[in-house]
Amino acid sequence: MLALILLLIVRAIYVIRGIRSEKPDLARRDPVKTLVVLGSGGHTTEMIQLLQQLKHESYTPLVFVVADTDITSMRRVEAFGARQPDSIYRIPRSREVGQSYLSSIVTTLWSFLHAFGIVLRIRPNVLLCNGPGTCLPIAIVTLAYRILGLCEGRIIFVESFCRVQSLSLTGKLLYHVVDLFVVHWESLQTKFPRSKVVSTFVPHRKT
Numbered sequence: 001m002l003a004l005i006l007l008l009i010v011r012a013i014y015v016i017r018g019i020r021s022e023k024p025d026l027a028r029r030d031p032v033k034t035l036v037v038l039g040s041g042g043h044t045t046e047m048i049q050l051l052q053q054l055k056h057e058s059y060t061p062l063v064f065v066v067a068d069t070d071i072t073s074m075r076r077v078e079a080f081g082a083r084q085p086d087s088i089y090r091i092p093r094s095r096e097v098g099q100s101y102l103s104s105i106v107t108t109l110w111s112f113l114h115a116f117g118i119v120l121r122i123r124p125n126v127l128l129c130n131g132p133g134t135c136l137p138i139a140i141v142t143l144a145y146r147i148l149g150l151c152e153g154r155i156i157f158v159e160s161f162c163r164v165q166s167l168s169l170t171g172k173l174l175y176h177v178v179d180l181f182v183v184h185w186e187s188l189q190t191k192f193p194r195s196k197v198v199s200t201f202v203p204h205r206k207t
Contacts, residue, residue, distance in 0.1 A: 012147045019179055034059040035124035035142075036085070038073040039132025040064045044068055046161055047130050061086035061203070063122050067134045089118045094133045096131045104106040108137070115141040123151035130158040131168045158182040159195070167192065 036051065038044050051062075055107045064085040066073050070093070077084070087120055095104040115137035127142045129135035146153035155178040160170050164185045167175065175181055181195040189197045 004046045008147070015143075015147050016177055021176060032058060033061055033122070033125045033201070034062050034110075035065065035122055035127045035130040037132065037135035037138050038064055038070070038077075039130065039134060040067070040070050040073060041161065042162070043130055043132045044073040044076050046079075046158070048077060048080045048126075050128070050130070050158060051082055052080075053065075054083075056083060059126070063124070064088045065091055065118060065134070065138055067132075069093050088158045089122075091115060091118060091137070092135060094137060105176070105193060111138045112141065119145055119153075120150065123153075125152045125154065127153065128158070129156075131160050131170045131171060134175065138171055139178070144178055154179045156180045156182065159184070159185070161186070164188060165191075 030159060036047065038047055064074075064077075064082065064087075065068060068090040068188075074088070091113045092107060093112045094108040095101075099107070111134075117159050119138060119141045119207070123145070124142065129139060138159070142151065142153040142155060145151045155174070157171065157174050157178045160168060161184060163171070163183070164187060167188070171181070174206050175192060175194065181192070182190050182198050183192070183195045183200065186197055189195050
């Protein structure tokens with residue numbers, strides 16, 4: 001038992017060190033099984049804009065994970081005329097707005113239990129997320145399965161466009177363990193050199 005634990009620790013160190021030291025190279029010829037976590041509000045809007053940049057034939061099948069109390073995200077996907085997913089999974093939200101931190105421990109554990117089943121069923125090549133708390137259990141579980149060799153599980157985290165000087169809480173937690181960390185502002189990239197600045201996919205409103 002001790003030998004197995006040590007083996008897992010060594011494997012975890014190897015995978016995480018590889019993530020932190022290697023330059024992200026996600027290019028491939030085969031279709032990429034893509035798992036996308038939709039947040040709510042602005043997170044969903046930004047993710048829809050991002051998804052519209054992806055080539056259909058390269059990122060397929062496309063699977064969405066949505067919080068079970070989120071009743072607006074899929075409506076927004078339809079309203080924007082964005083690409084529809086091949087399948088959708090629901091997951092309990094880790095923490096509702098206004099929920100106490102003590103009670104959120106229980107709901108977070110419940111969310112993690114669901115995440116283990118969802119990720120194992122999908123075994124994504126790529127996980128794409130942009131900051132909602134819902135993505136944290138999915139991202140951590142994806143990393144765990146990658147360490148265990150159960151899925152490829154490359155993680156792309158796209159920080160919210162509104163984050164100019166600091167990372168979101170989810171971003172801070174995942175910064176060191178994702179394959180590609182995307183920000184939109186050079187001021188933020190300077191503070192977090194592992195990140196990559198990209199031209200924003202969020203259209204500016206005309207004034």
